[in-house]
Amino acid sequence: MDISPTLIGFIGFGILLVFLAFRMTIGYGMLALGFVGFLIVAGWNDALGLLQNVPFHTMFDYDMAILPLFVVMGFFCYYSGISEDLYYTVHRWIGQIRGGMAMATVGACAGFAAVSGSGMATAATMATVALPEMRKYGYADSLATGCIAAGGTIGSLIPPSIAMIIYCVITEQSVGTMFIAGFIPGIM
Structure with missing residues (x-):
């Protein structure tokens, strides 16, 4: 089943609103949502590699x-x-x-x-x-x-x-x- 990128965006935004309703901070909610989304799209190895490298490269930019x-x-x-x-x-x-x-x-x-x-x-x-x-x-x-x-x-x-x-x-x-x-x- 193909899901349009627009629908994926709305689903992600809805999940983020649910996170916020449970009083999760925006940063952690977006981190969890982005990680799970990338995990679904690319798999475990790429998602863990992204989580391992991107924060440090961004911090030292x-x-x-x-x-x-x-x-x-x-x-x-x-x-x-x-x-x-x-x-x-x-x-x-x-x-x-x-x-x-x-x-x-x-x-x-x-x-x-x-x-x-x-x-x-x-x-x-x-x-x-x-x-x-x-x-x-x-x-x-x-x-x-x-x-x-x-x-x-x-x-x-x-x-x-x-x-x-x-x-x-x-x-x-x-x-x-x-x-x-x-x-x-x-x-x-």
Whole structure:
């Protein structure tokens, strides 16, 4: 009996949802599902060989080794106070104009994203720095959190970006070329 690849995908997604319903973490659920799927398709020897080699090759890949270092750099910036200084610097530049605090928040998020490479780390860090300041100046919570969330998404455009690195690893493109290509759109 031939099963279409689409049906196999739906069955796998359904099994993953069952794993999640039983409170299994997503990583382990996908690992088990992928292993069993590859076991059915290729057999025991290939499945065990894949399980033996792929985690170590992925862990020691140079492009993937960069990712935790960007997150660590973001933590260093947060705990050293550089993120607060960045926020206040941008606020001094454009904070005097109408809506300047909101623009300063987005600008500081862009600057921090350029350092950390992570949109989520940017949003989390700038929420602790910018949200109290915006509340102090009378900004609504909806506008303040919207500015922080929008500024956090800029992190995927500004090099060095974790999303760009993952894209380059998956598509086997040059990380340096992608960073050069993302520089101008990230600044704009």
